[in-house]
Amino acid sequence: MGILQVQNVNKSFGGLKALNNVNLDIAEGAVHAIIGPNGAGKSTLLNCFVGRLRPDTGTVKFNGRSLLGLTPHEINQVGVARVFQTPEIFSDLTLLENVMIPALAVRDGAFRINAWGRVDSQATVRDRAEALLAxxxxADKRHAQAGNLSRGDKRRLELSMCLVQQPKLVLLDEPTAGMSRxxxxxxxxxxxxxxxxxxxTKIxxxxDMHVVFSLAERVTVFAQGHPIVEGTPDEIRGDPRVQEAYLGGTHA
Ligand SMILES: Nc1ncnc2c1ncn2[C@@H]1O[C@H](COP(=O)(O)OP(=O)(O)OP(=O)(O)O)[C@@H](O)[C@H]1O
Ligand SMILES: [Mg+2]
Known part of the structure; x- marks a missing residue:
């Protein structure tokens, strides 16, 4: 049984079926890639994992516990962190402040509890944030304003903001989009x-297939809201169904 189990998930936007009976099992510790043409439903699926969207039907379980009905903050608290397609950073704050905020996470009046059931001190969080930025x-830019960073640096900052929370599962939506080689x-x-x-564990x-083939141990290919093929990178490479999905989609 995997760390994340998705069963019979469906999600429609009006008449559009963005997710069509999705089943997925993510092994603990794995790097699992989800690929597929534009509009295949990949981001919609991730949004269902983090509480931004609620599936119409189906279940999403993390370590055997249902995530459905939890707020994004609660999902975050149980150890799921995400890096979105569009970087979400605080432009006016320094890099160090940006990395400290998710760890201190005073949201809805709740403090972030660490793995030992205690609230981390600000000094502890600062040390961890500095180490992650390094x-x-x-490290050199830790006191610079985050808004002035290059796109690649913003992505790196976001990764530190994600890891400082010491998550068990990280969801990355196009982590290298718009980056130079x-x-x-x-x-x-x-x-x-x-x-x-x-x-x-990473999803x-x-x-970018170079990224997928460099990192992923498992790959699931989505087309029109449904996982059509799953396997190792070698297994999906050259699979005619995968090529067909891309040719049939709108991906440039
Ligand atoms: N909030 C929404 N309201 C209405 N339609 C939506 C919404 N979010 C996504 N969609 C539609 O659902 C479908 C799946 O979109 P989604 O963003 O999940 O695709 P994707 O696989 O992430 O694509 P891309 O590779 O371009 O990021 C698309 O047709 C999209 O237009
Ligand atoms: Mg997307």
Whole structure:
């Protein structure tokens, strides 16, 4: 039984069936990629995992516990963190402040509780934030304003904001979108290192096959709201159904 189990999930927007009977089982510690043409429902699925959207039917279980009906904050508290398609950072704050906020997380009057059931002190969080910024190569810029960063640096900042929460499952929606080849390769290295050192389970939505084949152990291919093929990168590479899905879609 995987760390995340999705069963019979359906989601429609008006007459559009964005998710059509989705079943998915994500193994603990795995790097699992979800690929597929534009509009296949990948982001919609991730939004169902983090409480931004509620499926019309079906179940989503994390460590055996249903995530449906929990608020995004509650889902975050049980150990699920996400990096969205569009970076969500606080432009006017410094990098260090940006990384400290999710760890301190005074939201809805609730403090973030660490793995030992205690509230971390600000000094502890600061140390962790500084270490993570160094880890992603942003130590020099920690007192700079986040809004002035390059796109690649913003992505790196977001990854630190995600990891500072010490999540068990990280959801990444196109983590290298809009990056230069050099930044993409740096991010691949960073994500690979993260898997080894932090041991977190990752679900990565990605259009860049170089990223997918460099990182993923399992790949699920979506088309029109439904997973059509799942396997190792080698198994899905060259699968005619996958090529057909892309040719039939709107992906450029
Ligand atoms: N909030 C919404 N309201 C109405 N329609 C939506 C909404 N969110 C997504 N959709 C539609 O649902 C379908 C799936 O969208 P989704 O964003 O999940 O695709 P995707 O696979 O992430 O695509 P991309 O690769 O372009 O990011 C699309 O047709 C999209 O237009
Ligand atoms: Mg998307």
């Amino acid at each position: 880890d992603v190569g942003l 050099a930044d993409t390769n740096n991010t691949i290295d960073l994500l690979a290192r993260m898997s080894k050192e932090h041991g977190v 990565i939505i990605e259009h």
